[in-house]
Structure formats: structure tokens, C-alpha cells
Amino acid sequence: MKRNSYCGPLEQLAHDQGLDFYPVEFEMVPPSFMMEVAVYGFPVRMPHWSFGVRYIYQLVQHRMGHSKIFEVVFPGNPGRAYLANTNTIQENALVIAHVLGHADFSKNNLLFQRAQEQAGYHVVEQAAAHARHIENAASAHGQERVEMVLDAALALEQHIDDNQTLSRLPYPAHAPAEDPPPAAGFRKRFTSLPGEVPRKVKGHEHVRAPVPPHPEYDLLWFIAHYAPEMEDWERDIFLAVREESFYFYPVFSCQIMNEGWASYWHARLLREARFLPNDHYLDALRAHSDVVRPFAGEHEIALQINPYHLGFVLWDRLVEDRGLDRARRIMQEEDDFSFVHNYLDEELAAELGLFSYSAKRCGEIKVNDADINAIREQILSPRYHFGAPRIGVTQLRTDGTLDLKHDAIADGRGLDSEYARKVLEYVHCVWRRPVEMHTLDERNRETVIKVGIKSH
Amino acid sequence: MKQSEHRDRIPQSKDTEWYDLFSRGARDWLRHNEKIRDSVKQHLPELIAGSDVISRPDNRTLRVPVKLLEHYRFRLNDSDQKNGVGQAQPGKVKAGDILRPARGLFDSAGRQAGNEPGGVQLLLEFKIDDIVDWLWEELELPNLEPRPGETLVDEQLVREGWDRRGARSRLDRRRTLKEAIKRRSVQDDAPDFTNEDLRFRQLAKRQRPAMNAVVFFLLDASSSMEEADRKLAKAFFFWVLQGLRRQYLNISTVFIAHTAAAWEFSEEEFFKVTAQGGTQASSGFALVLEILETRFHPSRYNAYLFYASDGDNFIEDREPSEAALEKVAAAGNFVGYVEIAQTLSDALDTQMSALFQSLLNRGLRVGSYAIGGQEDIWPGIKKFFNQQAQHGAS
Numbered sequence: 045m046k047r048n049s050y051c052g053p054l055e056q057l058a059h060d061q062g063l064d065f066y067p068v069e070f071e072m073v074p075p076s077f078m079m080e081v082a083v084y085g086f087p088v089r090m091p092h093w094s095f096g097v098r099y100i101y102q103l104v105q106h107r108m109g110h111s112k113i114f115e116v117v118f119p120g121n122p123g124r125a126y127l128a129n130t131n132t133i134q135e136n137a138l139v140i141a142h143v144l145g146h147a148d149f150s151k152n153n154l155l156f157q158r159a160q161e162q163a164g165y166h167v168v169e170q171a172a173a174h175a176r177h178i179e180n181a182a183s184a185h186g187q188e189r190v191e192m193v194l195d196a197a198l199a200l201e202q203h204i205d206d207n208q209t210l211s212r213l214p215y216p217a218h219a220p221a222e223d224p225p226p227a228a229g230f231r232k233r234f235t236s237l238p239g240e241v242p243r244k245v246k247g248h249e250h251v252r253a254p255v256p257p258h259p260e261y262d263l264l265w266f267i268a269h270y271a272p273e274m275e276d277w278e279r280d281i282f283l284a285v286r287e288e289s290f291y292f293y294p295v296f297s298c299q300i301m302n303e304g305w306a307s308y309w310h311a312r313l314l315r316e317a318r319f320l321p322n323d324h325y326l327d328a329l330r331a332h333s334d335v336v337r338p339f340a341g342e343h344e345i346a347l348q349i350n351p352y353h354l355g356f357v358l359w360d361r362l363v364e365d366r367g368l369d370r371a372r373r374i375m376q377e378e379d380d381f382s383f384v385h386n387y388l389d390e391e392l393a394a395e396l397g398l399f400s401y402s403a404k405r406c407g408e409i410k411v412n413d414a415d416i417n418a419i420r421e422q423i424l425s426p427r428y429h430f431g432a433p434r435i436g437v438t439q440l441r442t443d444g445t446l447d448l449k450h451d452a453i454a455d456g457r458g459l460d461s462e463y464a465r466k467v468l469e470y471v472h473c474v475w476r477r478p479v480e481m482h483t484l485d486e487r488n489r490e491t492v493i494k495v496g497i498k499s500h
Numbered sequence: 501m502k503q504s505e506h507r508d509r510i511p512q513s514k515d516t517e518w519y520d521l522f523s524r525g526a527r528d529w530l531r532h533n534e535k536i537r538d539s540v541k542q543h544l545p546e547l548i549a550g551s552d553v554i555s556r557p558d559n560r561t562l563r564v565p566v567k568l569l570e571h572y573r574f575r576l577n578d579s580d581q582k583n584g585v586g587q588a589q590p591g592k593v594k595a596g597d598i599l600r601p602a603r604g605l606f607d608s609a610g611r612q613a614g615n616e617p618g619g620v621q622l623l624l625e626f627k628i629d630d631i632v633d634w635l636w637e638e639l640e641l642p643n644l645e646p647r648p649g650e651t652l653v654d655e656q657l658v659r660e661g662w663d664r665r666g667a668r669s670r671l672d673r674r675r676t677l678k679e680a681i682k683r684r685s686v687q688d689d690a691p692d693f694t695n696e697d698l699r700f701r702q703l704a705k706r707q708r709p710a711m712n713a714v715v716f717f718l719l720d721a722s723s724s725m726e727e728a729d730r731k732l733a734k735a736f737f738f739w740v741l742q743g744l745r746r747q748y749l750n751i752s753t754v755f756i757a758h759t760a761a762a763w764e765f766s767e768e769e770f771f772k773v774t775a776q777g778g779t780q781a782s783s784g785f786a787l788v789l790e791i792l793e794t795r796f797h798p799s800r801y802n803a804y805l806f807y808a809s810d811g812d813n814f815i816e817d818r819e820p821s822e823a824a825l826e827k828v829a830a831a832g833n834f835v836g837y838v839e840i841a842q843t844l845s846d847a848l849d850t851q852m853s854a855l856f857q858s859l860l861n862r863g864l865r866v867g868s869y870a871i872g873g874q875e876d877i878w879p880g881i882k883k884f885f886n887q888q889a890q891h892g893a894s
Contacts (some may be wrong), residue, residue, distance in 0.1 A: 076523065079525070083525055084525075091524065091528055091531070093531045093535055094569075094571035095524070095528045096525060096527070096529030096530070096531060096532040096533075097529070097568050097569065099525030099529050100525075103525075198571065199574075338587040344589045345586060345587075345588040346586055346587050347599070348584065348587075349587050395590060396587060397587050397588045397590040398585060398587055399585070399595075401583070401585075401586055402583050403582045404580065404602070405581070407601070410596070411597040412583075418583070419585050422583050422584055422585045425583075432573070433574045435574060457576050457577050458577050459574055459577065460574075460575050463572050463573065466572035467574055486577055
């Protein structure tokens with residue numbers, strides 16, 4: 045069966061409109077495959093039971109008809125796009141245009157560029173290679189042991205430090221030479237008393253630097269490099285998970301921009317597509333309004349925002365007000381945090397009907413006073429720090445104890461102690477020495493959660 | 501242009517059919533289920549105690565509802581108030597609007613659990629026989645040996661060899677046909693069958709150890725035995741029975757409860773029985789003996805008696821008890837005494853255990869087990885089967 049599509053003409057049109065992207069390889073896949081990509085994040089990814097749980101939830105949701113996934117696209121050179129083979133040809137016209145928007149974004153946005161320069165332009169293949177690597181490890185060392193490592197590594201998936209590079213050298217072994225404070229004023233008169241032999245300054249090259257020299261937020265990297273008794277293949281698994289997180293980070297922190305950009309371009313390309321028969325255009329437009337809409341179904345109020353819709357409206361406004369060139373600059377240089385802060389203004393928020401609300405434990409949901417800063421903050425707060433609490437390594441003690449500290453002030457409250465303890469148990473299994481976490485309890489008192497310390 | 505014509509056809513997944521053949525999600529889901537089964541296995545003794553599965557003979561399965569496993573990540577404490585951003589038709593919502601009223605106090609507690617994404621529940625079904633096999637491996641329990649010397653025997657007819665003559669009903673057609681083929685392959689123009697081809701199966705009498713057993717479960721139903729105590733007794737009884745099932749082909753169960761008198765019950769009723777009155781264990785032992793002699797004669801049955809009690813018994817009843825028990829122990833294979841103790845420190849320090857101790861000292865096949873909680877059941881079971889293996893070997 046030959047399925048006609050508007051792939052070629054749309055690519056041509058996109059180039060004519062100034063989009064700049066690596067070639068995209070399209071493939072039609074069954075919905076079951078789409079569902080798995082949504083669960084794993086990659087077509088082929090390492091096996092772990094937790095994906096099985098997510099898969100079942102996704103399956104149940106899918107059966108109930110809550111979600112239809114039209115496409116999944118992976119950046120790279122070439123980019124890879126998977127389209128559901130249940131899409132109609134009209135839907136596919138829209139979806140292909142959408143994918144080209146993503147391809148443009150991922151080639152030009154700096155965060156994406158940085159991730160790809162470091163990790164390479166073949167994330168899909170790399171993830172598959174990790175999967176194979178880990179399956180080999182499972183047959184060499186046993187499934188249970190590999191699972192134990194993955195329990196820890198995947199639980200810390202979000203705990204990378206994006207300011208660092210993907211490949212990092214270990215900390216310098218010795219503290220940098222510290223110049224003695226310059227003697228001045230009153231002190232100067234006593235630095236060298238008459239007849240005194242100048243004291244020899246202790247060689248700095250012999251002062252061991254503390255590990256880590258500063259709070260380390262790249263937990264996956266730190267554990268992979270400094271765990272006292274980890275085996276090499278276990279370190280490799282940690283680094284594989286970390287590499288995938290470096291890929292996921294820009295996707296996560298540019299979601300509103302990226303989806304908005306793709307939605308803006310699918311709308312624009314279809315509008316310009318003269319080769320599209322009128323009825324196909326209308327059908328495609330219907331698909332557009334199904335995806336890019338603020339409310340589900342008949343509702344008129346939604347308690348969350350649709351990033352497609354918010355991003356679409358923001359880009360539409362930006363291109364209209366400031367021109368396409370300025371919009372492209374913004375697309376290249378910013379991420380969601382600056383995007384929302386800089387361009388979601390009071391006027392636009394009112395036009396969109398955005399409001400901030402408070403949900404109390406008793407179930408009451410109340411609309412707050414209109415405040416653009418609160419709205420921005422609440423759109424962004426689940427996206428800070430990869431969506432995870434800020435946890436850093438503060439100290440590697442001489443007995444091998446790993447000291448972790450949760451930045452409860454930045455996060456506003458302490459960690460859920462039951463969950464934290466479970467994660468620390470995962471970590472302890474690979475760290476193999478005691479692990480401690482400093483955080484605040486429910487009543488905001490300082491508390492330490494310790495795992496792996498023998499009670500007697 | 502050429503290239504874009506080429507690009508008009510998007511490859512279909514049938515070019516890469518493995519997607520349809522292999523589902524990573526399903527594989528990881530199965531692995532998850534396996535992990536759940538493993539963790540359920542570790543808690544089986546408690547699970548068993550709650551269900552009514554002791555004597556049902558076939559298709560015995562145990563259903564266990566379980567929650568999906570959770571892969572934990574760091575997360576913040578719940579705050580009293582969560583803030584979010586919503587979207588509405590402009591002008592539809594204004595500050596101070598209540599979008600959802602507060603729930604009642606009772607509802608909120610119930611709902612909170614319901615709101616968790618633990619909505620999917622699994623119902624795992626275990627075959628009891630599988631469970632028992634796992635446990636035997638895990639606990640390294642011995643398989644029982646038949647009683648030496650005085651082993652009960654059944655006569656059994658087994659097939660053994662062939663003959664050219666025999667009853668028509670034992671004609672072995674397959675073998676006969678073989679013979680015919682062999683003969684025809686060396687004869688020319690041979691008849692299809694001759695009388696020489698006929699082969700008949702022969703039967704021979706063999707002796708084999710008796711595979712019949714009866715297990716008596718005797719429960720002290722006096723008011724001092726509480727609900728929790730009964731559950732412990734039930735769990736112990738269950739596992740003992742499972743172990744014995746591995747050894748005997750046919751196994752019958754008899755449930756007896758006693759206070760000052762004794763009655764036989766069905767299994768369902770048995771564990772619900774409560775009665776007022778004093779404790780005279782001898783009444784129970786006498787009933788066991790009576791049933792043993794009338795329905796399960798010791799010459800044909802391996803008999804086991806398990807007695808669960810809190811250990812109290814009337815002092816005057818000691819002698820009749822001892823006499824009755826002695827008879828039961830002599831006639832049967834084993835008598836086990838399960839003492840349900842509140843605290844293990846004063847366990848096996850009662851009337852009843854003194855009685856069993858004296859029987860043991862006289863070389864009868866008896867054993868005592870003190871059980872204070874779920875955690876003592878396994879050591880008790882293990883002790884019982886190890887004892888049995890030794891008895892069998894000695």
C-alpha cells in the first residue's frame with residue numbers, strides 16, 4: 045500500500061519559510077509503538093520494571109480513549125519522527141508540519157544544540173546502545189544486580205547538573221594554592237621581625253582538596269566517580285542514565301517554547317500550503333484545534349494549562365508584534381523560564397483567562413487575586429531543577445559515608461521522609477557505605493535520614 | 501523535486517515488523533509482576549492465615565490483591581496548600597471564586613488515599629501446591645520418609661510383562677500389531693494376524709507403602725483461646741497439612757474442638773467455634789481415639805494428631821489425658837502439640853506441655869511447639885518436619 049502524504053511539499057515549504065533543520069526521517073508505526081515511546085522516552089531504552097508500571101497506566105488510559113499520540117520526534121542529524129499509522133492523511137499533513145517545527149527548534153535552540161554537541165546527534169541509536177549494553181550486563185552479572193543499580197540510577201535520573209558538561213574530569217586532587225593574605229598596615233610591621241628566619245610555607249600541593257570541593261548537584265556523576273566500592277559496569281550504568289538525562293533536560297525545560305513553536309509552524313505552514321485541497325486543510329485545522337486548545341471537551345475551566353496552547357499564543361503574539369527575525373532570536377537563546385517571565389505579560393494573561401488558584405488539603409479550590417508574578421511562578425515552579433528537589437552532595441567522609449543535603453530553603457519545604465528513605469536505600473545498595481540526608485521534616489525542623497548504619 | 505517525490509512515501513512499520521512482535525512495555529510489566537510475586541511469597545504465611553483454604557481438595561488457589569510497586573524518587577513533603585495555574589474563558593473566573601467546595605472531614609481522609617495513582621490493583625492467583633513447593637525449597641525442609649519396619653502396606657496390582665495367553669480384556673493391541681508387522685516382514689503372502697501375534701498384559705501383585713493418611717486437628721475451644729490464637733493455630737495446621745499432602749496420596753482431615761466435652765466439626769465451622777466452660781483435653785483425645793478406631797483404622801491409615809491449646813487443663817484431667825494420648829500416640833504416626841503462648845518466655849511451662857514432655861521422655865512420637873506470633877510458625881513447622889525426617893530415618 046502506498047500512502048500518499050504531503051511530506052515533500054511541506055519540507056520544501058518549510059525551507060521557503062525560513063525554517064532551518066536537519067533532514068528528518070519519518071516512519072509510520074502502530075499506536076502500540078507510540079505508546080511505548082511515550083512511556084520510555086525512546087523507541088529502544090534500557091529495561092526496568094518501573095517502565096512496566098508506567099506502561100500499564102498508559103495502556104489503561106489509552107483504552108479509555110484519553111490520549112492519542114500523533115507523533116514523537118527526536119532531535120539529531122538526521123532527526124527521527126514516528127507518526128501513528130492510524131493518523132488520517134489530513135492529520136498527517138498537520139503532524140508533519142508540526143514535526144518540522146520541532147526539527148527547526150532542536151537544531152537552533154542553544155540548549156538543544158549544547159546537549160547534541162556533547163552527546164552526539166544520534167540519541168535514538170545511543171539509547172538503543174545503552175539498552176543493549178545493559179542487557180549484556182544483565183546476562184553477565186544477573187538481572188537482580190543490574191536491576192538494583194538501575195533502581196538507584198533511574199531514581200536519581202533528574203539529579204544532574206546542567207551547568208556542567210557531559211564528560212567531566214574528576215575534581216582536582218589538591219586544593220588550589222592559596223596566596224597568603226597580603227600583609228598590610230599594622231600587620232605588616234610584625235610579619236618579619238628583625239632576625240627572624242622566614243617560616244617555610246607548607247606546600248599546597250600536599251593539601252588534599254575536600255571531596256566535593258563545593259556542593260555537588262550532579263548526583264549521578266558523583267556516585268559513578270566517587271562510590272568507594274562500585275564495580276565498573278555499575279558505574280557505566282550510572283553514566284548511561286546520566287547521558288540520557290542530558291538529552292531529556294532541554295526537552296523538559298523548553299517544553300512550552302518547543303511545543304508552541306511547532307504548533308505555530310504547523311498552523312502557519314498549512315495556511316501557506318497551496319497544494320493542500322481545501323477540505324484537507326479544514327480537516328487538518330480541526331486536528332489543530334483539538335491539540336491546541338486550553339480546555340478539554342466541553343469544559344470552560346481547566347485547572348492546568350496546556351503548554352501547546354500557551355506556547356502557541358505566545359509565539360503568535362511575538363511574531364506579530366516583533367517580527368519573525370526577533371522571534372527566531374528568542375527561540376534560539378531562551379528557555380521556558382525566561383520565555384514565560386519575559387513575554388507572558390498581564391494583558392496576555394488576562395486575554396488567555398489565566399488565573400492562579402490555591403487548593404487546600406480539605407479540597408477547597410479558590411481563585412487568587414490576579415497577579416502576573418504568581419501566575420508565572422506557578423507555571424514554572426514544577427519545572428525548576430528538572431522537576432526534582434534540589435539535593436547536593438556536601439561531603440564524602442573518610443569512612444565512606446555519603447552526606448547529602450537537601451536545599452529545603454530553595455524548595456520551600458523538606459523532603460517526604462518515607463520516599464527519601466526508600467531512595468536512600470536504593471543508593472545505599474550501590475554506594476555500599478552509609479548514606480545520610482539532611483533535610484527538614486513536616487514541621488520544618490532539621491532532620492537527618494540515615495541508611496546503612498548498623499544499629500549496634 | 502525528485503527527492504521530494506521519493507519522500508512522499510513514508511516507510512510503514514511493516515518494513516520493520518519487530519515493533520509488532522516485541523513489546524518492551526509488556527516485558528517490563530511482566531518483570532514487575534514477577535517482582536510482586538516474589539515479595540508476596542515472602543509474606544505468604546500471614547496471607548494464608550486469613551483464608552479458608554485448609555481442607556479443600558482440588559484446584560486450590562490463593563488470591564492475593566496487591567498494589568503495584570512504586571519506584572521511589574525524592575519528593576517534597578505535602579504542603580497544606582498547593583498553588584496552580586488554570587485557564588478559563590476570559591471573564592469567567594474572578595478572584596475569590598470557589599471552584600470546588602471543601603469536602604467533609606471524613607470524606608477527605610478517604611479521598612486522599614483514593615487520589616493516589618494506585619488505582620490499578622492486581623489480583624494474583626497462586627496455586628497452593630506451588631506455594632508449598634517454594635516453601636519446601638526455601639526452608640530446606642526434608643521430604644518425609646515412610647515409617648520403617650512397621651510401615652503400613654497396601655497391595656497393588658501393577659502391569660508387568662507380556663504373555664501369549666491371557667484374558668481378552670488385557671490384549672495389548674499395540675504390541676500385538678508390532679508382532680504382526682515383524683512376522684509379515686519376513687513371510688511372503690502372510691495373513692494379517694495370527695494367534696501367535698497376540699500379546700497380553702500381565703499383572704503382578706506388589707506391595708507398596710500405604711498412601712492413606714488421616715490428620716486430626718484438635719482445638720481447645722475454651723474461652724481462654726482468643727481469635728488471634730485461633731488464627732495462629734489455623735496457620736500452623738494449614739502448613740502441617742500441606743507438608744503431609746506431599747507425602748500421602750489420600751489424606752483425610754478431621755476437625756475436633758473441645759471444652760469439657762468434644763465435638764467434630766466441618767472446617768468452616770471449626771475455626772468459628774467458641775464455647776464456654778472448662779477445659780478437659782481428655783474428652784478431645786478420647787473422641788480422636790474413637791474416630792480413629794471406627795473410621796480410620798490404624799492398620800490402614802497413617803494417623804497424625806495436632807493439638808492446639810493455650811496449655812491450661814484441669815489438674816484432675818491429667819491422668820485420663822495421659823492415658824488417652826498414650827493410646828493415640830501408639831496407634832498413630834505422630835502427635836504434635838502446639839502451644840499458643842502470649843509470651844514465649846513462659847511458653848511450654850504449662851500443664852499440657854508437662855504432659856507431652858513426659859510422653860516424649862517415654863519414647864513416644866510426640867513433639868511440642870510454642871507459638872507466640874506469626875513469626876514462630878515457620879520455626880515450628882520446620883522443627884516438626886525435621887523431627888519427622890529423623891523419626892523416619894531412625
